[in-house]
Every structure is written in C-alpha cells, then in structure tokens.
Amino acid sequence: MTAVREAIVLPSLFLTVILAGGLRPGAPLVLPPPSLLALILAALLVGALVQSGAFDPARLIHGRRTLLANANGSVLLASVFVAGAQVFSLLTPDSGAPRIVFGVYFLLLMLNTIAAGPDRVRMLRSLGVTFGAALILKFIVLDALSDPAGGRLARVLQLLFEGATLGAVTQGAQHPSAGYLALVTLALFLAAIWMLPARERGGALVVAGRS
Amino acid sequence: MREGVVRSAGLTLTIVYAALIGWLFARQPATLAEVTGGLSSALGVYRVDEQAFADGVRYFRNEQFVEARAAFDRADPARRDAVTQFYVAYSFYRQGWGRLYSDDALFKAGLEAIDRAIALAPDGRVVVEQPDQKIRTADELRAELEMGLRRDASDFNPLRVFRERR
Numbered sequence: 001m002t003a004v005r006e007a008i009v010l011p012s013l014f015l016t017v018i019l020a021g022g023l024r025p026g027a028p029l030v031l032p033p034p035s036l037l038a039l040i041l042a043a044l045l046v047g048a049l050v051q052s053g054a055f056d057p058a059r060l061i062h063g064r065r066t067l068l069a070n071a072n073g074s075v076l077l078a079s080v081f082v083a084g085a086q087v088f089s090l091l092t093p094d095s096g097a098p099r100i101v102f103g104v105y106f107l108l109l110m111l112n113t114i115a116a117g118p119d120r121v122r123m124l125r126s127l128g129v130t131f132g133a134a135l136i137l138k139f140i141v142l143d144a145l146s147d148p149a150g151g152r153l154a155r156v157l158q159l160l161f162e163g164a165t166l167g168a169v170t171q172g173a174q175h176p177s178a179g180y181l182a183l184v185t186l187a188l189f190l191a192a193i194w195m196l197p198a199r200e201r202g203g204a205l206v207v208a209g210r211s
Numbered sequence: 212m213r214e215g216v217v218r219s220a221g222l223t224l225t226i227v228y229a230a231l232i233g234w235l236f237a238r239q240p241a242t243l244a245e246v247t248g249g250l251s252s253a254l255g256v257y258r259v260d261e262q263a264f265a266d267g268v269r270y271f272r273n274e275q276f277v278e279a280r281a282a283f284d285r286a287d288p289a290r291r292d293a294v295t296q297f298y299v300a301y302s303f304y305r306q307g308w309g310r311l312y313s314d315d316a317l318f319k320a321g322l323e324a325i326d327r328a329i330a331l332a333p334d335g336r337v338v339v340e341q342p343d344q345k346i347r348t349a350d351e352l353r354a355e356l357e358m359g360l361r362r363d364a365s366d367f368n369p370l371r372v373f374r375e376r377r
Contacts, residue, residue, distance in 0.1 A: 003214045007221025015228045022236065029243075031236050068218045075225050 001059065001197045007072040013192040014079035020185040021086030026175040034085035037103050038092065042084035044110035045127075051114060052123035053199035055080070060197060080196070087189050090182055091134040094172060098142055102134065120198055127193065131186055139179035146173065240289075248289015259295055260286045271298060272343075276306035293332040297339055297349055300324035304346075304356055308376045312366075313359035322356045325349055345377035 024030040034042070049055035060073030092102045109130050118126060145158065234253075240246045251257040267282035279302045287295035300321045307317030329335045329349050337349035346352045355377060365371070 003217045003221070007218045008224060011221065011225040012228065015225065015232060019232050019235070022232075029241055029246075031239055033236055066215075068215060068222065071222055072218050075222065075229075079225075079229075 003069075003072075005195065006060070006069075006076060006197070010192055010195060011072075011076050011079050013188055013195075014076070014083040017083040017185055017189045017192065018079070018086050020181060020188070021083065021090040023181065024175070025177050025181060032089070034082070034089040035092070037107075038085040038088040041088040041103075041106050041110055042081050044107075044114065045084045045088075046081055048110060048113045048123065049080075049193065049196070052118050052120050054120040054123045054193065055196045056199040059200075080193075083189060083192070087131065087186065090185060091131060091138055093138055093142055098138075102138070106130075106134070124190070124194060128190055131190070135179075135182055135186055139174070139182055143174055143179065242288075244288035245290060248287075248291050252289065252291045257289065257291050259292045262286075264295060267295070267298060271302055271305075274305070276302040290327055291331060293328045293337050293349075294339060296324050296328035296331065297337050297352065300328060300349075300352055300356070301346060304352060304359075305376065308359070310372050310374070315360060318356050318359045322353070322360065325353045325356060329353070351377075 022031045022033065024032065046055070050057060057073075057077055060076055061070050062073075065073070088106055092106070093099045113123065113126055234249075235246070238245075238249055240249055248257055263282050263286035267279045267286055270276070270279035270282055280299055283295050283299050283302070286292075290296060303317045303321030303324060307314035307321065328337050332349070335349075339347055341347065346355065
C-alpha cells in the first residue's frame with residue numbers, strides 16, 4: 001500500500017464517513033455520537049475484517065516501521081473503528097422496536113460472520129449485502145411506513161398500522177436528503193474498506209507467543 | 212524523503228480534519244450559519260452585522276420584540292456574540308412578562324439565550340451600559356427569567372400585580 005493511500009486517502013475517506021454518518025440533515029442539524037451498541041458492533045466488525053484477511057493491522061503498525069508510519073497506521077486503525085461505529089449508528093433506526101431489532105440483527109450477523117470465518121471476498125460481499133439491506137429497510141421501508149405526508153389512504157393505513165403495533169414501529173420523519181446521504185456514506189465506507197491493506201497471499205496472522 | 216513528507220502532511224491533515232469533526236460533535240451547531248460562524252469565531256474573524264444590530268435595538272426599544280429578534284438573528288446568525296444574545300434574551304423576557312403571569316415558553320427561550328450569552332462572554336460577565344435600560348447585566352436578566360419560571364407561594368401574592376417590568 002502506498003504512503004498516499006495510507007496517510008491521506010484512507011483516513012480522509014473514513015473521517016468523511018464519520019462526519020456524514022453522524023449527520024442527520026434537517027432543521028436543526030443534529031450530530032448524534034455513536035451509541036454504545038454501535039461501538040461494540042464496530043469492534044466486532046474490525047475483528048471480522050482482520051479474521052477474514054480483508055484488513056491486516058500488522059501492515060499498519062509494526063516494530064520495523066518508522067514512528068511516523070506507525071502514527072499514520074494508528075490513526076487509520078482508529079478511523080476504521082469509529083467509521084464502522086458511525087455506519088452502524090446511521091443504519092440503525094432512531095427509536096422503538098426497529099432500533100432493538102436492527103441492533104440484534106447486526107449483532108447476530110457480526111457474530112455469525114466471525115464464526116463462519118469467510119475469506120476477504122466473501123466478507124466484503126457479506127458486508128455489502130448486510131449494510132445494503134439495512135439501508136433499504138431503514139430509509140425506504142420504515143420511512144414509507146412513517147411518512148406523515150402521504151395521501152389520505154396512506155394515512156389511514158398508517159394509523160391502522162400504528163394501532164396494530166402500538167406505535168412501536170413508526171419513526172420520526174426524516175429529511176428527504178437523509179437516504180441519499182446515507183447511500184453515499186455507505187458507498188464511501190465500503191470503498192474504503194475495500195482499499196484497506198489486506199493480508200498478503202500466503203501470509204499468516206502471527207499471534208504473539210505462537211509461531 | 213518524499214514519503215516522509217507525504218506521511219507528515221497526511222497526519223497533519225487527518226488531525227485537523229478529526230479536530231474539526233470533534234468540534235462539530237461537541238458544539239452541535241444547529242444550522243450551517245452556526246458552523247461557519249463558529250469556525251470564523253475560532254479563527255477570530257467573526258463579525259456582527261452592525262446595521263442589523265442597530266435595527267434590532269431600535270425595534271427592541273419600540274417594543275417590537277419579534278422584529279427585534281429577526282434583526283438580531285441577522286446580526287448574529289451564528290449566535291456567537293454575547294451582547295446580541297443578551298438582547299435576544301431581554302426581548303424574550305419583555306415579550307413574555309405579564310402582570311399576572313409570565314409566558315413560560317418565551318421565558319425558557321430567554322433563559323437559553325442568556326445562558327448562551329454568559330457562555331460566550333469572557334469570564335461569563337455581560338454588562339450592557341444603557342442609561343434607559345432597567346436590566347444591564349446578564350446575571351440580573353437570568354435571575355428575572357428564573358424567577359418568572361419558578362412556581363412558589365409568592366405566585367399567589369395579590370401584590371404581584373403592582374410589580375414592574377424591568
């Protein structure tokens with residue numbers, strides 16, 4: 001991996017994901033920090049990426065590298081973690097039963113991915129499908145169910161749905177640009193994950209104390 | 212050598228970008244104007260629109276409080292000026308004050324504005340020396356607003372009707 005990619009391109013991409021992922025457009029602007037669950041999920045995500053070989057932290061932080069190179073590596077590692085947390089936060093609904101369901105869905109998927117131990121390609125494909133599905137559910141399906149500006153029939157159906165679910169599913173109205181922003185953020189995140197230094201072919205993950 | 216330059220530049224850029232993001236999350240600006248105003252204030256180049264401020268004070272003295280706040284919002288869109296925020300709070304106080312009861316919503320908005328003013332002022336001290344003005348400091352205004360929001364036995368004192376708006 002080139003120094004430009006490691007020191008400039010990837011940290012900038014992940015920091016942009018952190019910023020855009022935390023942004024809830026509308027009036028007023030809101031910048032919520034990631035939840036505790038999102039941080040835990042991000043830790044699992046980093047673990048899954050390392051296990052699959054999609055991300056090799058040993059190529060970023062190493063005793064034989066210079067201090068400056070290790071500083072770049074540390075910053076990149078931290079930005080991957082926080083960006084991951086922001087993406088989970090972005091894709092999780094803000095309230096009610098969907099928030100819990102999405103949290104459990106992400107947790108089980110991350111644990112299942114770690115247990116399955118996929119290779120890099122399958123891991124990236126799995127992430128694309130998981131995050132893409134969550135994006136569609138949150139910004140298209142849930143948004144349509146919670147849309148206050150629908151027609152009369154839509155409002156009647158929404159009222160019935162709210163009654164049947166005791167109001168536990170519908171969410172607060174989102175700004176029209178929220179879905180587009182989420183899509184761009186997710187695309188940036190997946191592209192940045194794809195560009196991370198992967199474990200080299202034939203290389204093994206060396207664990208301290210083992211050969 | 213070139214790699215060292217790239218890495219140093221990258222680290223600096225990343226730290227600056229991360230600091231900006233951290234600042235945004237810490238300050239939680241509600242509008243784009245607050246973002247730009249906050250940044251220009253941090254760089255020491257933020258200026259209040261003097262004309263809009265003068266308009267605001269004129270409206271305030273004419274008891275046109277909604278118009279006054281519109282002018283103050285124009286003068287200080289980023290809400291970074293302590294004196295302007297003092298006047299915003301004062302306009303909420305005067306508009307919400309009533310002989311029998313005060314308007315809680317306006318007083319709460321006033322309290323938020325005066326807290327902003329106190330937070331912005333050096334050492335938290337805001338003094339506006341105007342001879343015809345009954346409240347000249349943020350501390351006095353804050354106390355009036357808090358008193359208006361408090362519920363206690365003195366609310367039932369009939370002599371309250373004789374008190375004066377400051």
